[in-house]
Each structure stands twice: as structure tokens, then as C-alpha cells.
Amino acid sequence: MVNKSAQNALLAWYETDGRHELPWRKTDNIYHIYVSEIMLQQTQVNRVRDEYYPKFLARFPTIETLAEAELDEVFALWSGLGYYSRARNLHKTAQLARGGVPYEQKELLKLPGIGQYTASAICSFGYRQNVSVVDTNIARVLKRYFGLLAVQDKTLWKYADRFLNRSDARDHNLALMDLGSLVCLPKNPQCEVCPLRLECKGKDEPELYTRKKKKEYESLELFYGVYIKNKKVALKISEEKLYKGMLVLPSVDPIEENFIATFKHSYTKYRLTISLYHINELYDEVVWIDLNELKNAPISSLTKKAAHFFSLNDVLI
Ligand code: SF4
Incomplete structure (x- = not known):
């Protein structure tokens, strides 16, 4: 069963400690939120916030301006950000969705470069739908909170659904994301200040849940x-x-x-x-x-x- 007090403690923590100042959290412009989500994949928040996001939106403030641009110019603005297929997909998606970023998850999933996470993030953070979101940070929090040592992605999404606070799904998801980035860190999580510590099944041995396979290069x-x-x-x-x-x-x-x-x-x-x-x-x-x-x-x-x-x-x- 969902613990209501844990959900409330999470929202209260977000209210005081969340990253409300991030520019893509202060806008309702779905295209801007979509751009931020694509940029934030594999890239540090500070680099996106301070450099790439404002520069990109100054040149392509609307989905139409991006759709009409030459791919070379999109690449030039993406230069140094890496994973250039993201820029190509962003451009292609803008051309396919000139009328606006789709509202339905199943329509979003048809667009290039939009997977389950990005579709859910657009629906939750942009359209404020009652859907759960799981990114790397949220996955870590959920695994520890529910004590899940090995779990398939689709099962983790079910746990996210189960934990979702449907009275404020957007802030609940953002709170989990920030908790993973700021408190429930891969190494040395700060359990003593965590709003979920009372219920968390993983707090005694949190690093057990983040052992990674060695990367192959x-x-x-x-x-x-x-x-x-x-x-x-x-x-x-x-x-x-x-x-x-x-x-x-x-x-x-x-x-x-x-x-x-x-x-x-x-x-x-x-x-x-x-x-x-x-x-x-x-x-x-x-x-x-x-x-x-x-x-x-x-x-x-x-x-x-x-x-x-x-x-x-x-x-x-
Ligand atoms: S109590 Fe510790 S391990 Fe559990 S969610 Fe909070 S920071 Fe993560």
C-alpha cells in the first residue's frame, strides 16, 4: 500500500529544497520543456541551463523556427553537447510536429528520439497529466525505497505508478527526480535528511542497490x-x-x-x-x-x- 505520509513528506521536502528555479520548470511552453528533456539526456543540468538551453531557444524559440532551420545550424548549436543523434531527432520531430508537441503518450512515442521516459516527462511536466516518470535518478530512489535489488524496467514503472501521488503528480515526479540528484546519491546518500527515510527499505545498505556492471569501452x-x-x-x-x-x-x-x-x-x-x-x-x-x-x-x-x-x-x- 502507498504510504500517504511518505508522499506528503516528499512534497514538503520538494517545496523547500527542490530545484524550482530551473527555467524549464518555470514555463508552460511544451516545446521548451521538450527541448530541455532532450538536452538533459546524458548531460549535466548546469551545462544545459547556463549554456545550451538559452542559446538554442534564442535561435529557435518555436517549433516552427526549428522545423524550418537547416540541420547544419541545429548541429552548430549542439556542438560540444555530444550524442548528436539527439539534435537530428529534435529537428526531425519539429518537422513532423509543426502544429505542436502531441498530447497523447502514444503519439509522442511515434516521434524520433522520444522513448518512454521523454514521453512521460512531457506528459507530466508539460501537460500535467497523472502519469509516473522514471529516469535514472528516480529509478535509484524507487529501488532503494522499495528494496528492489534486481528488477525489470517495466516492473519499476509499476512501482512508480503505485507510489505516484495523484493529487499532485507533476511535483511528485519532480520531487523524486530532485531527491535522486541531491540526496539519494549513488554513493553516500544522505539518508539522515531524506524525507523517505522512515519507510525506506534500502537505507541500511543503500549502495547495494547501485552496484553497476563494469562499463565496457x-x-x-x-x-x-x-x-x-x-x-x-x-x-x-x-x-x-x-x-x-x-x-x-x-x-x-x-x-x-x-x-x-x-x-x-x-x-x-x-x-x-x-x-x-x-x-x-x-x-x-x-x-x-x-x-x-x-x-x-x-x-x-x-x-x-x-x-x-x-x-x-x-x-x-
Ligand atoms: S533513505 Fe536513503 S536510501 Fe532511502 S531513499 Fe532516502 S536517501 Fe535514498
Whole structure:
């Protein structure tokens, strides 16, 4: 049975300690809430709040402006945020839903890049429907609170439904999310100040519920060519899954005497070793980007990092 006092304690805690100041919590604009949800996947709240969210919405304040934009411009504003398929899906969704972000979960789930979490978040935080939400933070709180050591996702959603406070579902979900981010931390949760401590089944050994499988990384060694002419650098549109649609340096076969630098770069599950080489012949179709404009171009953080070495090694012509 749902413990009403735990639900009330959670809401009372949210009232005083929740992150009410986050801009996407202070708006009813569903498109803005949707953009924030896509940006927040895999990205720290501060980076989204301080940098990417305001910049993106200043340029694309409505779903129509985003739908009408060139994908390159969307990528340019996403540059450095990673997981670029999110930007591609956001753009595609804007084109499919010009009239407005759908109200029904089943309609939201048909759109690219919107899974169960995002659909529920839009319905709960935007449309204020009586639905539960489970993200990584909420999952951790629920597992500990209910003492669930191993549980399938769909079962966890059932527990979230069971615990949902239907008299204020939106704040209940936001409270659980903030509790996971601020109190019920993966390591050293602060159970002594937690509003759920009286009922929580996991509080005696909370870290039992957050043991993770060791992450598996894939190591790759990549070689890129740097060709600069008239203060413009040759970039090509990537066909590869890693940076599909973005501008990247052309791949080359390494030639020792043309070596510029080697550096490391991490991207999702990849641990990359990147080596740069001068080239003076091009085999790919390229786009010439003015070096002064590079920071505004749709390039990945890898290419940004590489650009640092062009100037360091004085290869500018
Ligand atoms: S009592 Fe501790 S383990 Fe339980 S929900 Fe609160 S912070 Fe998490």
C-alpha cells in the first residue's frame, strides 16, 4: 500500500529544497520543456541551463523556427553537447510536429528520439497529466525505497505508478527526480535528511542497490588529415554512425613525416586515440570552413579539440 505520509513528506521536502528555479520548470511552453528533456539526456543540468538551453531557444524559440532551420545550424548549436543523434531527432520531430508537441503518450512515442521516459516527462511536466516518470535518478530512489535489488524496467514503472501521488503528480515526479540528484546519491546518500527515510527499505545498505556492471569501452585509433588553404580548413560531412551529418576532418593513411599530433578523446563508449597529419591532396568531397568561423560550424568536440592542434603546430597557411 502507498504510504500517504511518505508522499506528503516528499512534497514538503520538494517545496523547500527542490530545484524550482530551473527555467524549464518555470514555463508552460511544451516545446521548451521538450527541448530541455532532450538536452538533459546524458548531460549535466548546469551545462544545459547556463549554456545550451538559452542559446538554442534564442535561435529557435518555436517549433516552427526549428522545423524550418537547416540541420547544419541545429548541429552548430549542439556542438560540444555530444550524442548528436539527439539534435537530428529534435529537428526531425519539429518537422513532423509543426502544429505542436502531441498530447497523447502514444503519439509522442511515434516521434524520433522520444522513448518512454521523454514521453512521460512531457506528459507530466508539460501537460500535467497523472502519469509516473522514471529516469535514472528516480529509478535509484524507487529501488532503494522499495528494496528492489534486481528488477525489470517495466516492473519499476509499476512501482512508480503505485507510489505516484495523484493529487499532485507533476511535483511528485519532480520531487523524486530532485531527491535522486541531491540526496539519494549513488554513493553516500544522505539518508539522515531524506524525507523517505522512515519507510525506506534500502537505507541500511543503500549502495547495494547501485552496484553497476563494469562499463565496457571500445578503443579505436583514428587518423585524420589537416588541409588548410587561404585560412580555410577542409572538412567533410561524416557518413559514419559516430558523427553522422556533422563536419569532420577527412580520414587519411598515416605518413610519419606529415605527423602533427596525437591526442585522446572519449565519446560515449569509445576511447579514441586520434592522430593528425598534414595533407595536401583531397580524395573526399569537402566543405571549406574559414578558421575564424570554425567555432560556429556544426563540428564535434573531437574536431574542436583537433583544431587546437592546427594552430599550436603552426600549420596555418
Ligand atoms: S533513505 Fe536513503 S536510501 Fe532511502 S531513499 Fe532516502 S536517501 Fe535514498
